[in-house]
Amino acid sequence: MPFTGQDKVILSDIVKGLSLAIMEVCRTLEHQKGVPAENFSTEIHSAVTNLPHDLSRPMIKHILTNIADGLQGKPLAPLHIE
Numbered sequence: 001m002p003f004t005g006q007d008k009v010i011l012s013d014i015v016k017g018l019s020l021a022i023m024e025v026c027r028t029l030e031h032q033k034g035v036p037a038e039n040f041s042t043e044i045h046s047a048v049t050n051l052p053h054d055l056s057r058p059m060i061k062h063i064l065t066n067i068a069d070g071l072q073g074k075p076l077a078p079l080h081i082e
Helices: 005-033 037-049 058-071
Strands: none
Touching: 005 037, 005 058, 037 058
């Protein structure tokens, strides 16, 4: 079933919202437990390079890399759903 333009916008918004929530959880852990958010970023970047074959699709890599980069203070890259 093909996605409509509105479906793509909604899915993109959902992914962005969940990405921001994950980043905030990491930042909360940084403030409460003293675990630097950069540690999470490093671990996520490492996980992206070691994803199992069934999870190594470009969209998954993009989402995880976006979260890791966001934890380093970079703006979230737009998500383009085909």
